[in-house]
Amino acid sequence: MRHSAVRMIILLVFLVLCTSSCNNDYGAKVIYLGHTLPQTHPVHKGIVEFQKALEKKSKGTLKVKIFPDAQLGSEREVLELLQIGSVAATKVSAATLSNFVPEYNLFGIPYLFRDKQHQFDVLEGDIGKSILEKGSKFWLRGLCYYDAGSRSFYTSKKAIRTPEDLDGLKIRVMNNQMAINMVNSMGGSATPLAYGELYTAIQQGVVDGAENNPPSFVSSNHYEISKYYTLDQHSSVPDILLIGTKFWDKLSEEEKVWVQEAAEESAQAQKVFWNESVEESMKIAKAAGVEIIIPEKSLFAEKSKSVLEDFIEKFPEIAPLVNEIKNKN
Template identity: 85%
Template structure:
């Protein structure tokens, strides 16, 4: 039996259990949460904080059942399960979410944020909250953002010190137009590829490198075959904790307050988990002989300006929001 078939059966069984549990009005409401990350990941640790906080606040009347490691499918597949109401919640990259909710495209703009402090001032302020709310019309209500760090280039055989070094290099990117345009604008050849295929692709020379944050660079073991890591930090795309509106709308006003408070508390805890993970990951990479390069980021930012210009031409209604973020108003 194929894995995809087994996974489909598992989801159907989960749906039956979910429906059955909903009928038991005397028991707790169970929030099924699926995501694609391993249990060692700092984002999963943040989700565990959400689980603990929600169950404590509700005195056990709201429980969270977590399915990590892509047990319920890819990020896109789990989002679709939220939309039809068979799964209550998930964590996905804002890049994936942008295929469902256009406003999330903004968060993938290269060099959008000045630094980490600016990023979370925006995400936890009026602008960030407005973007979270935009998903409700697509049955995907945003609860909070999780830190997913900054993405940087890593390569196997050639160091990237300036954008010119990207010329002729095939760089794996997510299947996201913003990421594709960014790498191409810098002179590289953007190559969308499934993340699970990337280790072998680098090893066999199908691609010359990729771009990701330090914890992912190390947890994927890509540091074993990519000996140059260039901290250009071209994008800081956050993860988003979401709840399907089909589940949300069944909650009482008090239950909604508990869910939102638990999400906000988990986001603060997750920042520390992320910071610790970045520190440990960089240590592992250095000890393995990876050359850490700190380039002049302004050179990369200058090359990627056309991506922002093209974006606001395609989505002129989002230009005021982009300007507001960049001005830190």
């Protein structure tokens, strides 16, 4: 029997045995939360804080059962389970949610945010909260944003110090049109590729490099075969903690307050976990002989301006939000 078929049978058994709205023997409502990250990841640690905070606030009447490591499927598959009410909650990248809510495309615009403070002032303010709520019409209610850092280029044979150094290089990107446009605008050759295939692809020269944040660069072991890491920090796409509206709508008003408060508290704790992970990841990369390059970011920002222009042309109704974000103090 094929692996995918076995996995589907296991998942079906899971869904039959327990649904996201079921109560356990002690009368507690159980939130089944699936995500794709390993338990060592700082975002998973943030989710554990959500679990702890919610149980404490509800005095044990709301519990969270976490299924990490893609046990319940890919990001897209778990989103579909939320929509039908079979799973209550998940964590996905804002890039994945952009397929449902166009406003999430904003976060892929290169150099949209001036710095980390500006980013979270936006995300945790009125703009960010309004975007979280827009997913509700697709049965996907955003609770909070988790820090997923900034993405930067890493390469195996040639250092990237200016955008011109990207010329002729095949750079792996997510299968996301904005990410593809961004790399191409800077002079590289964007190459969509499954993340699980990337280590071998770099090793065999199928691609010359990729782009990601420091914890992912290290946890994937890509630092072993990519000895140049250029911290151009071209995009800062957050992760989103989501709850399915089919579960949310069954909660009392008091329970909804507990869930929202627990999510927001976990987001603050997760920022600390993220910063610690970045610091540790950079130490590991440097110790392994990776050259850390701090380029002039304005050169990369200038080259990628066309991505914003294309975005405004494609989403004219969202364009005013860009100016609102850029002008936020």
